Amino acid sequence: MTGSTAGPMTTPTPPTPTVGVLLRQWRGHRRRSQMDLALDVGVSTRHLSFIETGRANPSAEVVLALAEGLDVPLRERNHLLLAAGYAPRYEETPLDAPAMARARDAVQRILDAHDPYPGVVLDRRWDVVAANAGALALIDGVAPELAAPTLNVFRVSLHPDGLAARTRNFEEWGSYLVWQLERQLALSGDESLAALLEEVRTYPNVAALPRRTPESDPALVLTVDIADPDLSFFTTLTTFGTPRDITLDELMIELFYPADDATARHLGRQGIAARSAET
Incomplete structure (x- = not known):
């Protein structure tokens, strides 16, 4: 009978949140309903719902419009763009530059x-x-x-x-x-x-x-x-x-x-x- 040595245990990496999950979290932070935000930004409530549940892929412009409607900080807007598969739009320039x-x-x-x-x-x-x-x-x-x-x-x-x-x-x-x-x-x-x-x-x-x-x-x-x-x-x-x-x-x-x-x-x-x- 041969024994085996178990390898080191690894902690699974938590999945990266999707853009829909992040937008829903920000909407919760701001206490905005889907209808309220959709009307403010100019998208349909159905489309916003599909974005949040992952059934629709928003364009970069829609991501930024939703971020603007939710008053998301620029740093986090970059995170939203990355989660949606787009390049960041905002630079972070050192103050002494x-x-x-x-x-x-x-x-x-x-x-x-x-x-x-x-x-x-x-x-x-x-x-x-x-x-x-x-x-x-x-x-x-x-x-x-x-x-x-x-x-x-x-x-x-x-x-x-x-x-x-x-x-x-x-x-x-x-x-x-x-x-x-x-x-x-x-x-x-x-x-x-x-x-x-x-x-x-x-x-x-x-x-x-x-x-x-x-x-x-x-x-x-x-x-x-x-x-x-x-x-x-x-x-x-x-x-x-x-x-x-x-x-x-x-x-x-x-x-x-x-x-x-x-x-x-x-x-x-x-x-x-x-x-x-x-x-």
Whole structure:
């Protein structure tokens, strides 16, 4: 009787989703019915149903029209095209490439003009791509490991050794940030955001936060204990209009504005001191 040695076990590779499956997932993310989307895009409900079930092969133009109707990010539109058997249409140009010089200049002008008020440039994961002096002052003294390998707004704001320890209204602000992270995940379907959400939920201070709904306050204020008196901010998010490049499509500029006179006066004095030191 002869024996045999079993080879190493392999994990089967999950099948690649079809374009129909991906479109149905995005339609679910956006809470759109087939009829609603079909009317919006200009295809028949029957044809859309056939695409989602794999009974019809959409043209590249139809794929892009459906993606536009579902407000799918450019990165994911490339995935839809590939799943349908077509070449990607959108390039991803590094921000430091020569072709991005005008975009970089525009972003830097915004950050410089906003200083000494904090301002940061973010990518799709909310990693900080660039920051002005006001923003760096805001995070001065947080645990250095929170900036490695990259500084992430959600991580540094929610971690117990980050800005959370200095946030006077952390229950409100932290709950808002968790809701915002959940919202960004729902909008983008980005796996890195899913991993980040899972991570921050393990923080004990985040686990203790109450559930927040977006209707609870129209313009939430961040109050931090980094000066005397405490500094209070509200923020805005700015994006590029009609981007055709993945990098620009995913880029955001978050600007912090004083929410009270005391904060404005304090930052104004900082700005005067910084300009005096430069001369």
